Amino acid sequence: MAKLLYSARTADGQSTSGFVQAASARDARDQLVRAGLTDVVLHQEPAIGMEESQLAGLSPAATRQLAQFRLRLMRNPGLATVLQEVARRCTLWLVVDGVMLAWGLWSDRWLLVGAAVALLAFPFLATVWGFRHADRYQQLLKAYSLGRWAQVEALIDKLGSARKRSLQLDFDLDVRRACIRARQGQLAEALGGLESWRSRLAEQRGLYEGRVAAVCASAEDRPGFLRLMGEAHAASGGEPARALDCALAQARFGDVQQAEDMLASVDTALLPPHAKGFVLWTRGVLALRKGESESEPLLAQATAEFLARGDQPAVWTSLAFCACDHAIALHRLGRRDQARLTLNSVLPILRAHADKPLMEMLNNEVLATTPAD
Known part of the structure; x- marks a missing residue:
C-alpha cells in the first residue's frame, strides 16, 4: 500500500x-x-x-x-530549500566547526582553520553533488516541455545511474522516451517497449495506464488516449485523481455528458492541493464546449493556478494547454488581441505538444488576421 x-x-x-x-x-x-x-x-x-x-x-x-x-x-522546490534543510539538520556539526574555525583563527593554527573550513563545507558539497540528478531531471522537464527531443534523450542517458534508486523515476524516463518514439510514428513499438511495466506497477493501480495514455497523445491518437484514461480510472478503483484526469480527457476530446458525470463524482477534498487548477480547467473546458460565457473566467482562474507554479517545469505543458483553451474562450468573446497575447505566450510549448487538428484550428481562428483587425 x-x-x-x-x-x-x-x-x-x-x-x-x-x-x-x-x-x-x-x-x-x-x-x-x-x-x-x-x-x-x-x-x-x-x-x-x-x-x-x-x-x-x-x-x-x-x-x-x-x-x-x-x-x-x-x-x-530547488537546491536552496535542500541546503537550508542540510543546515538545519547539521546545526550541532556547524556550531562545533564554527568554534574550531574561530579557535584556529585566534591562535594562528592554519591547519586547524583548513580542517574546520573543510568540515563546514563537506555536508553542503556532498548535497550539491547528490543534487546533480535532481538538477538534470529539472533540465529534462524543461527540454521536454519545449520539444528539445535530442536534449531529452541525452539527459535520459545521463540519468541512467539514478534509475535504480527510484522505480517511479525509472518508469518516467521510459515513458518520456516512448513519447518521443510515438511522435516519430513508432507508436506500436513505443507501447510494446513499456509493456513490461504493467506487472511491475501492479500495486500502483492506474499509474501504468494513465502514463501510457500520454504516449498515445504524443502519437495524436485521441481515441487511444481516451481509452487508456478510462482504463486508468477503472484500474485505480475510482480514485479521485484518476477520475479528474478522465473527466478532463473527456471534456477536451470526448463526451461532454460523460465528463460532467465523472467530474461530479470527484470528492475534491481528497485531491492534492495542486489539483485545483485541473478542476477549474475541466469546468472551464466543459463550459467552453457548451458555449457558456462562464468558460472564460473559469479558464482564467485555472491558468492563474498553473502560473502560480510556473517556476516548476513539470506544469508547463498543462499550463500551455490550459492557456490555449483560455485563448479560445477569449477569442469567442471577441477579445482577439488578448486571445493572441495569451496564446503567443505558450506557443513554443504548444508547437511541441499540440496535435495537428488543434494547431490547425488555432492557426485558422485565434492566430488568423482579418481586415477588421
Whole structure:
C-alpha cells in the first residue's frame, strides 16, 4: 500500500504532518480523521506515494522531519530549500566547526582553520553533488516541455545511474522516451517497449495506464488516449485523481455528458492541493464546449493556478494547454488581441505538444488576421 504525505491539525489546533499507509485516498483520510486529526490535506495520491525505500528504517521523529521537509520542498522546490534543510539538520556539526574555525583563527593554527573550513563545507558539497540528478531531471522537464527531443534523450542517458534508486523515476524516463518514439510514428513499438511495466506497477493501480495514455497523445491518437484514461480510472478503483484526469480527457476530446458525470463524482477534498487548477480547467473546458460565457473566467482562474507554479517545469505543458483553451474562450468573446497575447505566450510549448487538428484550428481562428483587425 502507498504511504501518502499529509498535513493536518491535532485536537489542540497544532499543525502536524507525516505519512499514512493506505490503499486509497478515502482510506487515508478516514484513518487520519479517526486518529483525531482535522483539516486533513493529502499531498500525494496513492499511485505516486512515497516509495518504501525512502522511509525504511526511519524513526517516528525522523519520519515527521522528512514529512515537514517534503512539504517545504513542494512549496519551494530547488537546491536552496535542500541546503537550508542540510543546515538545519547539521546545526550541532556547524556550531562545533564554527568554534574550531574561530579557535584556529585566534591562535594562528592554519591547519586547524583548513580542517574546520573543510568540515563546514563537506555536508553542503556532498548535497550539491547528490543534487546533480535532481538538477538534470529539472533540465529534462524543461527540454521536454519545449520539444528539445535530442536534449531529452541525452539527459535520459545521463540519468541512467539514478534509475535504480527510484522505480517511479525509472518508469518516467521510459515513458518520456516512448513519447518521443510515438511522435516519430513508432507508436506500436513505443507501447510494446513499456509493456513490461504493467506487472511491475501492479500495486500502483492506474499509474501504468494513465502514463501510457500520454504516449498515445504524443502519437495524436485521441481515441487511444481516451481509452487508456478510462482504463486508468477503472484500474485505480475510482480514485479521485484518476477520475479528474478522465473527466478532463473527456471534456477536451470526448463526451461532454460523460465528463460532467465523472467530474461530479470527484470528492475534491481528497485531491492534492495542486489539483485545483485541473478542476477549474475541466469546468472551464466543459463550459467552453457548451458555449457558456462562464468558460472564460473559469479558464482564467485555472491558468492563474498553473502560473502560480510556473517556476516548476513539470506544469508547463498543462499550463500551455490550459492557456490555449483560455485563448479560445477569449477569442469567442471577441477579445482577439488578448486571445493572441495569451496564446503567443505558450506557443513554443504548444508547437511541441499540440496535435495537428488543434494547431490547425488555432492557426485558422485565434492566430488568423482579418481586415477588421
